[in-house]
Structure formats: C-alpha cells, structure tokens
Amino acid sequence: xxxAPLSETQISTTAPSRMKRMWDSxxxxxxxxxxxxxxxxxxxxxxxxxAVFAPLIAPFDPFNPATLNLLNGFTPPGEANAxxxxxxxxxxxxxGRDVFSTILYGMRISLFVGFSAVLLAMLIGxxxxxxxxxxxxxxxxxxxxxxxxQLTFPSILVAMLIFGIAKGVTPAEYRDQMAIWVLILAxxxxxxxxxxxxxxxxxxxxxxxxxxxxxxxIGRSRFSIMLRHILPNVLNPVLVIATISLALxxxxxxxxxxxxxxxxxxxxxxxxLIRIGQEFMFSGEWWILLFPAATLLAxxxxxxxxxxxxxxxxxxxxx
Amino acid sequence: MSALIxxxxxxxxxxxxxxxxxxxxxxxxxxxxxxxxxVSFEIEEKTVYALVGESxxxxxxxxxxxxxxxxxxxGAVEISGIDLATERDDRKIETVRSDIQMIFQxxxxxxxxxxxxxxxxxxxxxxxxxxxxxxxxxxxxxxGLSAADASKYPHEFSGGQRQxxxxxxxxxxxxxxxxxxxxTSALDVSVQSQVLNLMSDLREDLGLTYLFISHDLTVVQxxxxxxxxxxxxxxxxxxxxxxxxxxxxxxxxxxxFDAAPRMDAFGREVDPPKGEIPDAINPPNGCAFHPRCPxxxxxxxxxRPEMRMIGETRVACHLAE
Numbered sequence: 001x002x003x004a005p006l007s008e009t010q011i012s013t014t015a016p017s018r019m020k021r022m023w024d025s026x027x028x029x030x031x032x033x034x035x036x037x038x039x040x041x042x043x044x045x046x047x048x049x050x051a052v053f054a055p056l057i058a059p060f061d062p063f064n065p066a067t068l069n070l071l072n073g074f075t076p077p078g079e080a081n082a083x084x085x086x087x088x089x090x091x092x093x094x095x096g097r098d099v100f101s102t103i104l105y106g107m108r109i110s111l112f113v114g115f116s117a118v119l120l121a122m123l124i125g126x127x128x129x130x131x132x133x134x135x136x137x138x139x140x141x142x143x144x145x146x147x148x149x150q151l152t153f154p155s156i157l158v159a160m161l162i163f164g165i166a167k168g169v170t171p172a173e174y175r176d177q178m179a180i181w182v183l184i185l186a187x188x189x190x191x192x193x194x195x196x197x198x199x200x201x202x203x204x205x206x207x208x209x210x211x212x213x214x215x216x217x218i219g220r221s222r223f224s225i226m227l228r229h230i231l232p233n234v235l236n237p238v239l240v241i242a243t244i245s246l247a248l249x250x251x252x253x254x255x256x257x258x259x260x261x262x263x264x265x266x267x268x269x270x271x272x273l274i275r276i277g278q279e280f281m282f283s284g285e286w287w288i289l290l291f292p293a294a295t296l297l298a299x300x301x302x303x304x305x306x307x308x309x310x311x312x313x314x315x316x317x318x319x
Numbered sequence: 320m321s322a323l324i325x326x327x328x329x330x331x332x333x334x335x336x337x338x339x340x341x342x343x344x345x346x347x348x349x350x351x352x353x354x355x356x357x358v359s360f361e362i363e364e365k366t367v368y369a370l371v372g373e374s375x376x377x378x379x380x381x382x383x384x385x386x387x388x389x390x391x392x393x394g395a396v397e398i399s400g401i402d403l404a405t406e407r408d409d410r411k412i413e414t415v416r417s418d419i420q421m422i423f424q425x426x427x428x429x430x431x432x433x434x435x436x437x438x439x440x441x442x443x444x445x446x447x448x449x450x451x452x453x454x455x456x457x458x459x460x461x462x463g464l465s466a467a468d469a470s471k472y473p474h475e476f477s478g479g480q481r482q483x484x485x486x487x488x489x490x491x492x493x494x495x496x497x498x499x500x501x502x503t504s505a506l507d508v509s510v511q512s513q514v515l516n517l518m519s520d521l522r523e524d525l526g527l528t529y530l531f532i533s534h535d536l537t538v539v540q541x542x543x544x545x546x547x548x549x550x551x552x553x554x555x556x557x558x559x560x561x562x563x564x565x566x567x568x569x570x571x572x573x574x575x576f577d578a579a580p581r582m583d584a585f586g587r588e589v590d591p592p593k594g595e596i597p598d599a600i601n602p603p604n605g606c607a608f609h610p611r612c613p614x615x616x617x618x619x620x621x622x623r624p625e626m627r628m629i630g631e632t633r634v635a636c637h638l639a640e
Contacts (some may be wrong), residue, residue, distance in 0.1 A: 211429050218416075220442075233431070
C-alpha cells in the first residue's frame with residue numbers, strides 16, 4: 001500500500017471550533033508572538049487570582065483583631081518570632097499583622113478600587129464622548145470645554161478635591177465605610193476626560209461613514225444609532241485606554257492612600273501599606289515597605305505593558 | 320404618465336465658513352457653497368433616471384436630499400405627492416421612508432463592520448418591528464449570494480459581494496424607489512457589470528424605480544431611461560437616453576462625450592476637457608459653464624439660461640437649438 005487512505009488526505013470540511021478560531025485570530029497570533037505581553041498577562045492573572053481568592057490563600061485574616069498578637073510585631077520574614085516562636089513568610093508589621101496576608105487583602109482593595117474607578121470613568125467618558133461627537137454643536141462645545149478645563153488640573157488634585165468634598169458631606173461614623181466608595185468616585189471623576197476625548201474623535205470619524213447614513217435612512221433614532229452602530233465601533237481604543245487607566249487608577253489610589261486621604265488603616269490598600277511601611281523604613285524593618293511596594297510595582301507595570309501591547313495589536317496601521 | 324418623484328426648484332446651500340471667532344479676527348465673510356441650484360426634474364414610476372456630472376456637481380447631494388438625509392434649503396422633493404421635509408403626519412412619513420432606500424458608493428464603509436450580515440440586511444425591517452425570520456437568507460439568495468453567508472461579518476466579503484449585501488439591505492423593506500449613489504464606482508470593472516446586471520434584473524422583477532447617480536457615461540447608457548446632466552449644481556440638460564446620446568444639445572454634454580475614453584481612439588487623440596469645474600462658493604455669473612464653453616458669447620456671462628424644451632430634450636443654454 002503506497003497510497004494513503006483517502007480519508008486522511010481529505011481536507012477537513014467542518015468549521016473549526018470557536019476556541020480554535022479565536023486561537024488562530026490575528027489578535028491571538030500577535031499575543032503569542034509578544035513575550036512581554038505573555039509574561040505581563042501571566043503576572044496580572046496570577047495577582048488578580050491571588051487577590052480574588054485572598055480569604056482562601058491568606059494564612060491570617062489581617063482585619064480580624066482577635067487573631068492578632070501584638071507580641072508578633074516586627075517579625076522579620078521567614079524568621080521565628082523571639083517571644084512567640086511564630087514564623088511569617090513575609091514577616092509582620094508593627095501590629096503583628098502578617099505582611100503576606102495584608103498584601104493579598106490590600107491588593108483586593110487596590111484592584112477593586114482600580115477596576116470600579118475605571119469602569120465609572122469609562123461609563124461617563126464614553127457616554128459624554130459619544131454624545132459630544134455625534135450631536136456636535138453647542139452640546140459638544142460645552143462637554144469638551146469642561147473636559148479641557150478639567151485637564152488643566154492634575155488629576156490627583158481633582159481626586160483630592162472630590163475626596164475632600166465627599167468626606168465633608170458624609171457623617172463621621174460612616175467615613176471609614178464610605179472611604180472606598182469615595183475613592184472610586186474621586187478617581188473615576190478625575191479620569192473620564194481621556195475616554196471622552198478619544199471616543200469623541202472616533203465618533204466624528206464613524207458618524208460620517210455610510211453605514212450610519214443607512215441607519216438614519218431606515219429611521220433609527222439618534223440614541224439607537226449611537227448605541228447600536230457607533231458604540232461597537234469605538235470600543236477598540238476605549239479598551240486600550242481602559243487598560244492603561246487601570247494601572248494609573250491603581251497608582252492614583254495608592255498615592256491618595258499614601259497621602260492618608262484614601263483607604264483607612266483598618267482596611268488598608270497597597271498604598272496604605274506603603275505609607276505604614278515607610279515609617280519603619282529607616283529603623284531596619286524594611287520588609288513592611290518593600291513587599292507591598294514590589295507588589296504594586298509588579299501589578300502596575302504588568303498592566304501597563306499589557307496595555308502597550310494591546311494598543312499595538314489593535315492598531316491596524318501597525319499590523 | 321405619473322411622476323413618482325418630483326423635484327421642484329431644489330436648492331441646497333452649505334455653510335462652509337470658518338468658526339465665527341476666526342471670521343471676526345480675520346475679517347472673512349461667510350462662505351456659502353451652493354451645492355444644488357434650482358434643479359427640477361421628474362421621475363416616472365418603474366424607470367431609471369440617471370444624474371451624471373463631474374465631482375462636485377452636486378449629484379450626491381441631490382440623492383441625499385431625495386431620500387431625506389439632507390434637508391433642502393429651498394424647493395421641494397415630493398415622493399408620491401408627499402414632501403418629507405415638510406410633512407408632519409408621522410404615518411405618511413413612515414410610508415414614504417419604507418418606500419425609498421439608498422445604495423451607497425463605498426461598500427467598505429456602508430456596512431457596519433461589527434454586525435453580522437443577517438442583522439445588517441434585516442435592520443430596515445427590524446427597526447419597524449417587523450418579522451425578520453429568514454428574511455436575510457431569502458434576500459441573500461435573491462442577490463446571488465448564499466443563505467449561509469448570513470452569519471458572516473462584512474470583512475469576509477469582496478467589494479462586489481458587499482455591494483450585493485447593500486442591495487439586499489435596500490430591498491429588505493420592500494421599497495419602490497432606490498437611490499443608487501455611484502453604486503459601482505468603487506468596484507472592479509469586471510464586477511461592475513455583474514452588479515449592474517443584478518440591479519437591472521431586480522428592477523424588472525420587482526418593478527423598482529431607480530435614481531441612478533454616476534459619473535460614468537457607459538454605465539449610464541447601460542442603465543438609464545432618462546438622463547439629467549449636472550454642472551456645478553445646475554441641471555444643464557435632460558433628455559431620454561437615446562435622444563441624449565444621439566444628439567447632445569448642451570456644449571457641456573458634448574464635452575463630456577468627447578472626453579469619455581473610447582475603444583477606437585488610441586493615444587492622445589481625445590481632447591481633454593478644458594479647464595476645471597469652477598469654485599462653487601463663487602460661481603461664475605450667468606451661465607456657470609461659460610468660462611469653459613467653446614461657444615460662449617457675451618450674453619452667457621450675464622444672463623443665466625432658463626430650461627427650454629427642444630424636441631425631447633430640456634436644455635439650459637442660450638445657444639442650443
């Protein structure tokens with residue numbers, strides 16, 4: 001037998017599965033050929049999973065004062081405590097909290113604030129950008145001038161302003177509970193401008209395309225055209241900005257918390273941990289600062305690199 | 320003889336001025352571009368009316384006014400006696416809207432890249448809450464594609480196939496009139512004739528009326544029953560196809576015919592048209608064509624010629640006879 005059986009030489013006529021097609025798409029191809037993106041994605045996924053499953057992974061609950069032993073304070077990483085004999089993977093802070101556990105829980109807060117703030121900024125920015133770009137005229141002028149004015153202030157200042165106002169209007173007993181939500185609001189409101197600008201620009205291009213005119217001709221309402229026709233076509237750049245904004249939002253949250261206006265020490269985010277840590281930096285307890293800071297660095301850097309890759313991958317001119 | 324579409328003294332002026340702050344600082348006057356100037360014609364039911372002219376002659380603008388995408392500055396378009404720009408009765412507007420559809424020039428821009436072909440084709444019906452079950456598949460087969468294409472995205476098709484999808488979308492709401500804005504100018508020559516033949520067949524099968532906008536005289540000769548020639552937003556000549564091709568009355572029409580490439584004329588035997596189409600912001604006085612016209616006399620630069628009937632032809636020229 002020299003001839004191969006016919007069935008083996010035939011080309012498969014069944015359509016490839018959805019997973020297979022996704023794996024073969026341009027997008028995944030460019031991902032598979034970008035080592036930086038792969039490493040970044042692995043780090044991000046790893047950190048996000050660690051944050052999401054923190055209660056399962058963390059050996060201690062740093063928010064439960066009953067489990068804390070002040071004698072365990074300042075235990076260096078990996079060494080046994082002189083009084084209690086307990087060992088901690090990454091050491092403990094001044095109150096005897098396990099640094100590893102506080103990082104996991106802190107990252108949870110940082111990521112939650114980051115994601116929510118970007119989501120809020122995206123919601124506001126995309127809506128206003130679409131409206132400004134599609135309706136034009138005075139609506140556009142007003143929205144975009146507000147955006148321009150907001151851009152003249154550093155966003156951290158805007159966030160602090162919003163944070164201050166919100167703190168002033170919330171009753172004192174709710175302040176700690178509200179702090180996270182106020183942070184989200186402050187960072188979200190300080191960050192919508194770039195979404196609005198990019199979406200407006202893309203909308204201006206898309207709205208003159210003939211498929212939009214075809215929809216107008218059919219008698220679709222302006223709202224329906226914006227939502228169903230234009231929005232899906234402006235989402236690519238939004239995705240890129242959202243990724244890079246996520247890194248910036250996490251850093252902004254850390255900055256605010258570091259300045260003491262963000263997450264309270266009872267529910268520390270990575271920024272709060274860094275603030276606590278820097279008090280002990282020069283007295284030899286370096287681990288309290290170093291590990292949260294390294295985590296923040298790894299998180300922000302990987303998200304940023306992923307965003308950079310995404311921008312190139314979604315840019316048709318760089319294909 | 321019933322006119323399905325009647326266009327009366329249609330004028331459209333676009334404001335192309337700079338922003339008012341620039342105007343104040345640089346002391347510029349308002350810049351008004353007259354894209355369409357006093358155009359009147361009628362289209363009878365189940366015929367093809369073609370508008371030809373160079374770029375910037377206002378043919379696309381007329382198409383957009385007819386379908387209601389652009390409001391006229393002056394004059395009116397009546398479709399079955401209803402003027403979309405002034406009609407207040409929503410029910411009548413709805414009827415006219417579903418009676419008239421458009422096929423666009425660029426098949427790469429006229430299909431939403433994020434929508435499946437099924438949703439694109441069914442949209443005119445879905446927008447009115449109609450039954451779209453199997454509609455896209457049926458229409459796809461009618462325009463010579465396969466029903467299985469309905470679940471694909473536009474980027475999976477070639478230009479000609481996309482234009483077929485556009486035609487299918489235009490047919491979805493069961494229109495009487497289709498405005499075709501240079502439907503083949505973005506296609507390969509080999510594909511052009513296929514699409515044109517499809518459009519001819521559909522017209523006969525479905526009893527459609529076309530307003531066919533083109534700059535290509537051979538395409539127009541192939542498709543049209545009646546032809547209007549536009550120059551700088553003005554209708555200069557209008558005639559049944561055979562009359563126009565047999566004896567063009569207006570010197571501009573004559574020039575267009577002379578400029579059209581012919582199979583039997585090689586090298587540089589063809590005289591290129593003289594001059595450029597003038598600036599529509601500052602059109603010439605009198606007859607807009609007089610600066611390029613080989614026959615122009617004194618009167619042409621002073622007095623704008625009225626439309627006159629000569630035989631079967633309506634022509635706007637002082638000298639035509």
